[in-house]
Amino acid sequence: MRSPISWRPPATWHFFRSDDRLLLILAGAIVGICSGVAAVALNQSLIAVLGYLRPYRAYWWAFVLPAVGAALSSLFLNKIMREGAGHGVPEVIYSVSRYGGLMRFRSSFSRLISSCLTIGSGGSAGPEAPIVMSGSAIGSNIARLLGLNDRQRVTLVGCGAAGAISAIFNAPIAGLIFAMEIILGEWAASNLIPIAIAAVAGTEISHLLQGKQIPFSHHHFNIGAVDIVACIGLAVFTALASIMLTRAIRTIHHQADGIQLPSWLKAAGGGCAVGLIGLYLPMVLGEGYHAIREMMEGRFAPGIGLVFLAVLAKIMATALTLGSGGSGGIFAPCLVIGSFAGLTYHRALAYLWPGVDWVQEGCFVLLGMAGLVSGILQAPLTGIFLIVEITGGYEVILPLIIVSAISTTICHYMEPASFYLKDLVEKGQLMRPGTDARVLADLEVHELLETDCITVHTDMLLRDFVDIVKQSRRNLFPVEDQSGQFQGMIYMDDIRPYLFDPLMYDAVLVGQLMNPRVETVSPDDDVVEVLERMDAEGLFNMPVVANHRFRGMISKSTLLDQYRKELMVQTYHLNR
Amino acid sequence: MYSQLFHIFRNTPLGRETFLQSLYFCNQVDTTPVVYIPEFIKFLMYFDNDVVQVDLDESYLTDPATAEDHARILLDSANLKPNFFTPKNFTASTLPDIPTNFEFMCCPRSISDLSSKIGLGYIGPRVRRIVTSARFPVLITSAVYKPWTRLVVFFGGSANALNALKLGMRIARQTGMPLDIFTQAENRSREDYAAIIRDHHMEDELERLQQRWIFFDEGKFETNLYAVPHDALVILGAYGHGLIRNLVFGSKMENIQSTIPNNLLIVGPNYTAGI
Structure with missing residues (x-):
């Protein structure tokens, strides 16, 4: 009996089957709206928590606030939501590169709450990575509901990330570029339109619910040739700060992993250390946008020494917060560290060459942010467009490009993988669609099995074997004993002299001719490892054996055939 | 294989x-x-x-x-x-x-x-x-280890049940154990169920393997489950009618597993079987 009410996923509707672009655009808009709402919810929650805790920050014991927030955040993630902790974005990239963007439903809200606890209490982290994870998980789960395939789901994950970044920064182009450059890692036209729609939807939702505000007000800068030349030095400075931040976070993370304490206690320890830093340098606490505004407007009073100290302190505070298990992202800390770096650099220039008519320090603050973001993410376009959009001015585009490009290049030279990709690259888990690693990862030994081999027995006479050779189209034969257990292989090249000597026909058994020491493959083996073994041994075929039984052959020619088919599937959308 | x-x-x-x-x-x-x-x-x-x-x-x-x-x-x-x-x-x-x-x-x-x-x-x-x-x-599995010596497939005519039947036939061939089909009629006659099997070209193979077709056209389903042998591996489809119907009317699989303690081999809606 058919159910009176049945749900058929829209992906199976006739209307969308011939061309899925309209479906993806509609779904992208929905995902953009949902992730925009999530971003606004996180933003407003953060404002509320920060406002609630502000009066308590004046007390001497305020240094424990980040510790309590980090501990609660860790307990919430590990005990209530039972999620593995992490910065968020690497998990999204992992899911996109390995599992077609499949993400858990709980990820669509868990990081919102945990990051609100960490950042709201004063932890040095940003809300962007958690909101990217939430938006991406929303996209993934909407794709599941609509019954979309892997490629379409990946597009919606990108839509979620774009909608979230667009809404939280009020920056649709940065959202679009972030999704394409960092999350998806490819520039396919079929992805571009739905992601652009999602970015616009996220921005509009943010406008609707929070008003048309940009994080930092627009300023006019008179940039001269000397400033542009000086940008090169700033790029080097911000690249070094990026490397330092990346290494500090990873070092503290690895150190914390080695400590045998509950994760919430480690997070509390990190939070407590951040709180202590915050007692002396309060500008390092929280997301830190207030300090950036002051720097851009030229109202930041502390001298060059203190600003430089703030660069180091913010790096340490961020490393302690995120490395010890707090929940949050590195976007906002990068902006703050970049702005401190830019200000330090500008004041150093002004000190060394007081006679030069330098541009206002707000300009270098802005360039420093671009240098840090581009360096740590190794994504220059994201850095450039994010800064252009959040500051509302295009007149700095030329020095922005210079700083971003140089910073990215230096960082890439010193750290070949960006902060988000480093762990994935080290574990061999970064598999962008259409790459050799991804194609091979999607192939399995059982898909490559050739089962047209004729199996022979050890006690078979050569005469009988010759009859089988006549029927066979292959020049290799697996050999089994009477109980069906694999014993070895006969390769035609090895036994050719016997085949042309009829005197041997009734004197030699197959068991005497076979090669018992052949390299075998198990059906569970990784295709990459199988290929490496073939290359190392100079083999073109290998028998697949499981439970001592011959299952088939695997050959390089079949592998190449399947490889090509898989590559065509994975890159089909790039050619549309 | x-x-x-x-x-x-x-x-x-x-x-x-x-x-x-x-x-x-x-x-x-x-x-x-x-x-x-x-x-x-x-x-x-x-x-x-x-x-x-x-x-x-x-x-x-x-x-x-x-x-x-x-x-x-x-x-x-x-x-x-x-x-x-x-x-x-x-x-x-x-x-x-x-x-x-x-x-x-x-x-x-x-x-x-x-x-x-x-x-x-x-x-x-x-x-x-x-x-x-x-x-x-x-x-x-059942709570305590108990070898099974026969197979029972629950067949209600759905696509999932057909998959379960195909799996049951495969296991019957591999093990040589007798295969029983258990059907509780739901507004259909025995001939209707037989026609479904015939339409899927499973009739001959089933005739060779099948020992009994236990067909109930009356009585409560839970009561009729007493007829399932205690030493049978029960093979059945699950959640083949979609979320809404399962929520409204309940899942047949849930009914079965709550009544009989046998080992169950459950075939979900995404399983694709070959005879």
């Missing part, structure tokens, strides 16, 4: 019973057991269109030092080669990814909740998600 059964080993007396049941199944259907001794309390299974996080009951981590030895002893006693699974991929450092390309998976009635809750009438939400998403059938 080479096939594997995935088993998550629990180093407790209850886990031993479940494992013995898996090993018996493997020996009967010529399947290789793949044993996972969990190091972490949770793991992820990425299916075609769903990702399921399984949060194991704490008892799965009982005495890890002896777990592998215990599993090896049981594998040896069943004359099966030890094949232990070690996760290669991790979504997070304490969250391994478990492959989903096995041919069978063994689950107790619940793997996330305390084992004291396991009993008839209760299937954990994670086991339900796995059944719904998996391409493989799920072996849900």
Whole structure:
């Protein structure tokens, strides 16, 4: 009996089957709206928590606030939501590169709450990575509901990330570029339109619910040739700060992993250390946008020494917060560290060459942010467009490009993988669609099995074997004993002299001719490892054996055939 | 055909019973057991269109030092080669990814909740998600190891039931055990059900394998379940009617598992069977 009410996923509707672009655009808009709402919810929650805790920050014991927030955040993630902790974005990239963007439903809200606890209490982290994870998980789960395939789901994950970044920064182009450059890692036209729609939807939702505000007000800068030349030095400075931040976070993370304490206690320890830093340098606490505004407007009073100290302190505070298990992202800390770096650099220039008519320090603050973001993410376009959009001015585009490009290049030279990709690259888990690693990862030994081999027995006479050779189209034969257990292989090249000597026909058994020491493959083996073994041994075929039984052959020619088919599937959308 | 059964080993007396049941199944259907001794309390299974996080009951981590030895002893006693699974991929450092390309998976009635809750009438939400998403059938074992000597397939005419019947026929061929079909009529005659089988060209093969067709056109379903032999492996489809109907009318599989204590081999809506 058919159910009176049945749900058929829209992906199976006739209307969308011939061309899925309209479906993806509609779904992208929905995902953009949902992730925009999530971003606004996180933003407003953060404002509320920060406002609630502000009066308590004046007390001497305020240094424990980040510790309590980090501990609660860790307990919430590990005990209530039972999620593995992490910065968020690497998990999204992992899911996109390995599992077609499949993400858990709980990820669509868990990081919102945990990051609100960490950042709201004063932890040095940003809300962007958690909101990217939430938006991406929303996209993934909407794709599941609509019954979309892997490629379409990946597009919606990108839509979620774009909608979230667009809404939280009020920056649709940065959202679009972030999704394409960092999350998806490819520039396919079929992805571009739905992601652009999602970015616009996220921005509009943010406008609707929070008003048309940009994080930092627009300023006019008179940039001269000397400033542009000086940008090169700033790029080097911000690249070094990026490397330092990346290494500090990873070092503290690895150190914390080695400590045998509950994760919430480690997070509390990190939070407590951040709180202590915050007692002396309060500008390092929280997301830190207030300090950036002051720097851009030229109202930041502390001298060059203190600003430089703030660069180091913010790096340490961020490393302690995120490395010890707090929940949050590195976007906002990068902006703050970049702005401190830019200000330090500008004041150093002004000190060394007081006679030069330098541009206002707000300009270098802005360039420093671009240098840090581009360096740590190794994504220059994201850095450039994010800064252009959040500051509302295009007149700095030329020095922005210079700083971003140089910073990215230096960082890439010193750290070949960006902060988000480093762990994935080290574990061999970064598999962008259409790459050799991804194609091979999607192939399995059982898909490559050739089962047209004729199996022979050890006690078979050569005469009988010759009859089988006549029927066979292959020049290799697996050999089994009477109980069906694999014993070895006969390769035609090895036994050719016997085949042309009829005197041997009734004197030699197959068991005497076979090669018992052949390299075998198990059906569970990784295709990459199988290929490496073939290359190392100079083999073109290998028998697949499981439970001592011959299952088939695997050959390089079949592998190449399947490889090509898989590559065509994975890159089909790039050619549309 | 080479096939594997995935088993998550629990180093407790209850886990031993479940494992013995898996090993018996493997020996009967010529399947290789793949044993996972969990190091972490949770793991992820990425299916075609769903990702399921399984949060194991704490008892799965009982005495890890002896777990592998215990599993090896049981594998040896069943004359099966030890094949232990070690996760290669991790979504997070304490969250391994478990492959989903096995041919069978063994689950107790619940793997996330305390084992004291396991009993008839209760299937954990994670086991339900796995059944719904998996391409493989799920072996849900009885609480105590009990070898089965015959097969019973529940056939209600749906696409899922047809898949269950195909699987039952395959296992009957492999094991040589008698195969019974159990049907509770639902506004259809016996001839209608026979026509469905005929339309799918399964009639001849079934005639060769089938011992009985137990057909009930009256009586309460739960009452009629008494006719299921106590020593049968029960094969059935699950959640084939969609979420809404299952929510409104209840799932037939849930009815069956709450009434009979037999070992169940459950075929979910994503399983595709070949005769």
